[in-house]
Amino acid sequence: MSGRGQVTALFALRWRMIRSRRVRIGLIVLAAVSLAFVALAVVSAASVPLGQVASGSFSATDLVTRTGPVDHSGELAALLPSAMLAFGLFCIIAPLSAGGGTELIPEAELVAYPVRVRTLVRLSLVLTPLNIAWYLQVLVLAAVTSYALRGPGGPGLPLGVLVAFMAACTSLGQALGWSLVGVRRTRRGRRGTWILLGTGLLVAAWVIVTDRGAAVLDSAPTRRVLGAQLRAAQADLAGSAPVVLVLVVATVLGYLASVRIASWALRRPGDLGIDGPLARPVVRRDFPTSDAQALRRVDRASVWRSAPLRRGLLVLAVLPVAAALIASLPWSSIALLPPLVASGAALLFGVNALSLDGSGALWIATLPHDPELVLRSKARVVTEVVGGSVLLVLGGASLRAAEAPTLQDLICVVGASLGCTAVVVAICLRLSITRPHRADLRGPRDTPAPPGTMAIYSARLAGTTTFIGLLFSASTLGAVPVVPVALTLGLLFWAAWSWTRTLRMWSQMSVRTHVVTTVATG
Amino acid sequence: MSASPAPTTTPVDVRGLRVTFGLVHAVDNLDLRVPAGGSVALVGRNGAGKSTTLRVLGGVLPPSSGTVWVGGVDAAREPRRAREVVGYCPDVGGLIPRATPWEHLQLAARLRGMGPGWEERATDLLTRFDLAGAADRITSGFSHGMGRRLSVLLAAFHEPAVLLLDEPFDGVDPLGVEATLEEIRRARMRGAAVLVSTHLLQLAVSACDEAVVLRSGQVVAASPSGELAGEAGAARYRELLT
Numbered sequence: 001m002s003g004r005g006q007v008t009a010l011f012a013l014r015w016r017m018i019r020s021r022r023v024r025i026g027l028i029v030l031a032a033v034s035l036a037f038v039a040l041a042v043v044s045a046a047s048v049p050l051g052q053v054a055s056g057s058f059s060a061t062d063l064v065t066r067t068g069p070v071d072h073s074g075e076l077a078a079l080l081p082s083a084m085l086a087f088g089l090f091c092i093i094a095p096l097s098a099g100g101g102t103e104l105i106p107e108a109e110l111v112a113y114p115v116r117v118r119t120l121v122r123l124s125l126v127l128t129p130l131n132i133a134w135y136l137q138v139l140v141l142a143a144v145t146s147y148a149l150r151g152p153g154g155p156g157l158p159l160g161v162l163v164a165f166m167a168a169c170t171s172l173g174q175a176l177g178w179s180l181v182g183v184r185r186t187r188r189g190r191r192g193t194w195i196l197l198g199t200g201l202l203v204a205a206w207v208i209v210t211d212r213g214a215a216v217l218d219s220a221p222t223r224r225v226l227g228a229q230l231r232a233a234q235a236d237l238a239g240s241a242p243v244v245l246v247l248v249v250a251t252v253l254g255y256l257a258s259v260r261i262a263s264w265a266l267r268r269p270g271d272l273g274i275d276g277p278l279a280r281p282v283v284r285r286d287f288p289t290s291d292a293q294a295l296r297r298v299d300r301a302s303v304w305r306s307a308p309l310r311r312g313l314l315v316l317a318v319l320p321v322a323a324a325l326i327a328s329l330p331w332s333s334i335a336l337l338p339p340l341v342a343s344g345a346a347l348l349f350g351v352n353a354l355s356l357d358g359s360g361a362l363w364i365a366t367l368p369h370d371p372e373l374v375l376r377s378k379a380r381v382v383t384e385v386v387g388g389s390v391l392l393v394l395g396g397a398s399l400r401a402a403e404a405p406t407l408q409d410l411i412c413v414v415g416a417s418l419g420c421t422a423v424v425v426a427i428c429l430r431l432s433i434t435r436p437h438r439a440d441l442r443g444p445r446d447t448p449a450p451p452g453t454m455a456i457y458s459a460r461l462a463g464t465t466t467f468i469g470l471l472f473s474a475s476t477l478g479a480v481p482v483v484p485v486a487l488t489l490g491l492l493f494w495a496a497w498s499w500t501r502t503l504r505m506w507s508q509m510s511v512r513t514h515v516v517t518t519v520a521t522g
Numbered sequence: 523m524s525a526s527p528a529p530t531t532t533p534v535d536v537r538g539l540r541v542t543f544g545l546v547h548a549v550d551n552l553d554l555r556v557p558a559g560g561s562v563a564l565v566g567r568n569g570a571g572k573s574t575t576l577r578v579l580g581g582v583l584p585p586s587s588g589t590v591w592v593g594g595v596d597a598a599r600e601p602r603r604a605r606e607v608v609g610y611c612p613d614v615g616g617l618i619p620r621a622t623p624w625e626h627l628q629l630a631a632r633l634r635g636m637g638p639g640w641e642e643r644a645t646d647l648l649t650r651f652d653l654a655g656a657a658d659r660i661t662s663g664f665s666h667g668m669g670r671r672l673s674v675l676l677a678a679f680h681e682p683a684v685l686l687l688d689e690p691f692d693g694v695d696p697l698g699v700e701a702t703l704e705e706i707r708r709a710r711m712r713g714a715a716v717l718v719s720t721h722l723l724q725l726a727v728s729a730c731d732e733a734v735v736l737r738s739g740q741v742v743a744a745s746p747s748g749e750l751a752g753e754a755g756a757a758r759y760r761e762l763l764t
Contacts, residue, residue: 281658282622287632294632298621305620305660358662359615360626363676366580366610367633368602442619442662509584509601516582521614 006119007126014104018452027452030459034135041139045147046155073148077226080144084165084222086323087137091169093315094131095124095177103127103445117263121174121255128170130451132458133344138166151233158229161240164247165225171254175261181444182265197318204322208400213326291369295377302356303349303381306441312348316341316389321396330402331409332476337397338390338417339465339472342424343458345389346382350428351457352448353378354519355439362520365512375429375506379499382428387421408484409476415484416472419491420465426498427461433506436515438522531594533558533684533715534579539588541574541739548574550739552588554717556684561706561716563726563747566736567763572719573613575736576686579717580610593683606634609682611673613689613719619662623653623672626661627679634680647675651701666693671701678705685709685716691725703729723759727751735762 018024050071104123129135141162149158183189207216228243282301288294303309320341324334349356356378357364364374394417398405405413437449447454468491475484505511534556541549549571556562564572577583579592581601590597593607618626624644631640648654651671661669674690690702706716706729720726726733726747733747743762750759 282625282660284624284658285628287628291633294629298618298625298629301625302618302620358617358619359612360618360621362577362582362612362614363610363616363626363673364618364629365582366605366608366612367630368605369633370602440619440662513583520612520616 004122006115007122010104010115010119010123014450014452017105017450023453023456026456030456034129038139038142041143042146042155042159045143046150048147073150076144077148077230080141080148080229081220081222081226082217083137083141083144084162084225085217085220087141087166088169088222090133090137091166091173092176093173093319094128094134095173103447104451106440106446107443108440117266118259120266121178121258121262124174125170125255125258127451130455130458132455132462134170136462141166145229149229149233151235153235155233157232157235157237157240161225161229161232161244161247164244164251165222168247168250168254171251171258173254175254175257178258178262178265182261182268184444185265185268197314201318201322204326208325213328292373292377295369295373296380299356299377299381300384302441303385306349307444308441308446309348311444313345313385313389316345316348317392320344320389320393324393324397325400328400328402329397331405331413332473334394334397334401335409335412335416335472335476336466336469337393338413339420339469340462341389341393342386342420343461343465345386346424346428346461347448347454347458348385349441349448350382350386350425351431351454351461352435352437352439352519353382353428353432354436354515355441355448356381357519358440359520361516365516371506371512372503375433375503378432379425379429383421383425386424386428387417390417390421408479408481411481412472412476412484415475415488416469419472419488419495420468422492422495423468424461424465426495426502427464429502430498431457433502433511433515436518438519532556532591533593534562534717535589535591536575536579537589539575539578539590540586541571541578541583542586547739549578552736552739552741554734554741556715556717558683558713558715559710560732561710561718561730563730563733564717564719564736565721565723565726565733565750565759570736571739572736573688574739576610576613576688576717576719579684580608580612580686581605582610607683608686609677609680609684610686611670611677611688611690613692615669616673616676617661617664617669620660622658622660623648623675624657626672626676630676630679636680640679643679643681647679650704651675652697667695667698670694671698674702674705678709681709681712681714683714685714687716688719689721690718691720691722699725723750723756727755735759737763 015024018027050073103120104127129138142159145158145162146155149155151157180193184193207213224243225247228240231239285297288297303313320337324337327333329337354361354374394413398413435449435453437453439448440446441448449457468487471487472484475487532555534554536552536554539549539552539554540547548569552571552575554562554575564575566572574583578585578590579597581592581597581604584601585598592604595604595607597604621629627640627644627648630636631644636643645654648657651674653668653672653675656664656668661672664672670690670692671694674687677685677687685706687702687706691699694702703725706718709716716730718726718729720729727750730747733743733745733750734741735743749755
C-alpha cells in the first residue's frame with residue numbers, strides 16, 4: 001500500500017475506533033468550528049475600517065478608551081516578525097516536546113503492521129493543527145496579516161506568503177523533533193541535549209539581563225517574510241517570489257529530512273533510559289507513614305519517571321517563563337498567563353489521571369484501602385503540577401513586569417491563579433473518571449488520550465481558562481477589588497462542588513470498576 | 523442480588539454467580555468451592571469467564587447476582603475485607619509501570635498493614651522468584667515473564683487465605699514456573715485455598731487437585747485434575763471445549 005493509502009487507512013481505523021457517537025460529533029463540530037474561526041478571523045480583520053493612524057504604543061486599554069476607527073496596521077505589522085518568530089520557535093519546540101510529533105495510533109499498537117516511516121511523518125504533519133497552541137497562533141497571525149497587510153487586492157497574497165512560512169516552520173520543526181528522538185536514545189545523546197538546553201537558557205538569560213530582547217527581535221529573519229508579505233500586498237509578485245521559493249524549498253526539504261531522520265531515529269538501538277537494563281537502580285525510601293503518603297509517592301514517581309511527562313513539564317517550566325521574562329508584560333496580560341499555563345499542564349496527564357497506574361490499577365484495586373484515597377492522591381499530584389506551573393510563570397512574569405503592581409493587579413493575578421488551578425483540577429478529575437483511556441505514557445509521543453479526544457479536551461480547557469483569564473485581565477482595568485474576589489470565590493465554589501460530585505461518583509463500585517479495567521486493560 | 527446465606531467456612535464458596543456486561547453473560551450461574559489447602563484450576567477457551575470469575579473473587583468486579591464468599595467474607599457486601607484475605611495476580615500486567623518491585627511491595631505492606639517483618643518476607647520472595655537483582659528497577663522495562671513472576675510474588679506476599687492466580691505461567695521460563703509451583707505448594711501447606719486460571723493444561727494438572735472446565739460462562743465439567751493428564755486427558759479436554 002502506498003504512503004497515502006496507509007495514511008487514509010489509518011485515519012479510517014482511528015475513526016472506527018471512536019466508539020462514542022458524542023465524541024465523533026464533537027470532532028466534526030470542532031473541525032468545522034476551527035475552520036470557521038480562521039475564515040471569520042480573516043474576513044472580519046480584513047473588513048475592519050482603517051481610520052486615523054494611531055499615535056504612541058498600542059495597548060489593550062486602547063480598545064476600551066478610544067472611540068472611532070483607528071489605524072493600528074503599522075504597529076501590528078511591526079509586531080508581525082516577532083509573532084512569526086514565536087510561531088517558528090513553537091514549531092520547533094512542539095515536536096521536540098512531543099518526541100517527533102503527534103501519534104494517530106500509539107507505536108506499540110502498530111508494531112505488527114508494515115507501517116512506513118513516511119506514513120508516520122505524514123500523519124504527524126496532518127495532525128499538527130490538533131495542537132491548540134499551534135492553531136491559536138495561526139489564528140492570530142492570519143487575523144493580524146489580514147488586518148495590517150491588506151493591499152489593493154485584499155489580504156490574499158500576504159496570507160499566501162504566511163501559509164508558505166507556516167508550512168516551512170512546521171516541516172522543519174518535525175525534522176528537528178525526530179533528530180532529538182534519535183539523539184536521545186543513548187545516555188550520551190541525552191546528556192548532549194541537556195547541555196544544549198542549558199546553553200540555550202544561558203543565552204536567553206544573557207539577552208534578558210542585558211536588555212537585548214528588542215535588538216534580537218529587530219534582527220529576526222522573519223523580517224524578510226514580512227518584507228515579502230508587504231511586496232505581495234502591493235501585488236509585487238516578482239519581489240516576494242524569492243522568499244516564497246525559499247519557504248517552499250524549506251518545506252519540501254524539511255519533509256524529506258523528517259522521513260530520513262525518523263527512519264534513522266526509530267531504528268537506532270538505544271539504552272531505553274530509566275527503564276532500561278543499564279539504568280541506575282532507584283534509591284529506596286523509608287516506609288510511608290500513612291496510606292495516603294504511600295499512594296502519593298507512587299503517583300509522583302509515575303509523573304517524574306515518565307519521559308513525555310518530564311519533557312512536557314520542562315517545556316511548561318521554561319517556555320512561558322522565558323517568554324514572560326523577555327516580553328516584560330503589563331499586569332493585565334500577566335493575569336492571562338495562569339489560565340493558559342494551567343490548561344497546558346492539565347493536558348500532560350491530568351485529563352486521564354488514573355492512567356498513571358497503568359495496568360497496576362487492577363492490582364491496586366485488590367489491595368485493602370479506602371478507594372477515595374486513590375482519587376485524592378491523583379487530585380493532589382495534578383494540583384501540584386498545575387499549581388507549580390502557574391507559580392513558576394507568575395514568578396517569571398512578576399520579575400520583569402512592565403510596572404509595579406497595584407493592589408487590584410495583585411488580587412486579579414492571585415485570583416486568576418487560584419481560580420484557574422481549582423477549576424482545571426476539578427475538570428481533570430471529572431474527565432478522568434467519566435472518560436478513562438488506557439495510556440502507557442512511556443514512549444516519547446504518548447499522550448493520555450487519543451489525538452482527537454486530546455483536541456476536544458484542549459479546546460474545552462483552553463476555552464474555559466481563556467474566558468476566566470479575560471475576566472480577570474479586564475478586572476485589572478477596574479478599581480473595585482470586590483469583583484475579582486467574588487469571581488475567585490465563585491470559581492473555587494464551583495470547583496469544590498464539582499469535586500464533591502466526582503468523589504460521589506467514584507464511591508460507586510461500578511464506576512471504579514469501569515475506570516480501573518479501562519486504564520488497565522483498554 | 524440475592525440475600526447472602528450464612529457465612530461459610532470454605533475459603534472459596536461461590537454459588538449461582540452471574541456477571542453480565544450489557545446483554546452478554548460473561549459468567550452464568552457458576553458454582554465453585556475450594557477447600558482450605560485445596561487448589562482448583564479454572565480452564566477453558568478465551569472468553570469462557572475465567573478471568574471475570576477471578577476478578578469478582580478479587581473484589582475488583584461486583585457480581586450481577588449470586589453469592590461469593592472468600593475467606594469467610596461476603597465479597598459483594600464487604601469488598602474491602604475480602605481484599606484483606608485475598609491475594610490476586612491479574613491476567614494482564616498488574617504492575618504500576620513506573621514503580622519498582624520494592625515500591626510495589628512497600629505499597630502493599632503499607633495498605634495491608636503488614637508488620638515489621640515484611641521486608642524479610644519481601645527479600646525472601648524476590649530471591650526465590652529471581653527478581654532480587656531487579657528489585658529497584660522500573661517495571662516497565664521488565665520482560666513479560668519477569669512481570670508475571672512479580673505479579674505472582676505480589677499476590678502471595680501477605681500469605682493470603684485465598685490465592686487467585688490468573689495466567690501465572692504465561693510467558694514464564696521454567697525456573698519461574700518452578701518458583702510459582704513452589705509458592706502454590708507453600709500456600710496450600712499453610713491452609714490457603716488456591717485458584718489458578720490457565721490455558722496450559724499440563725501445568726494446571728501439576729499445580730491443582732481439581733480442574734473446572736468453563737464454557738460460555740458455565741461449568742461444563744469438574745473433575746480431579748489427573749483425569750485431564752496425558753494425551754487422553756488432553757483429548758477429553760478438547761471435547762469439552764467444543
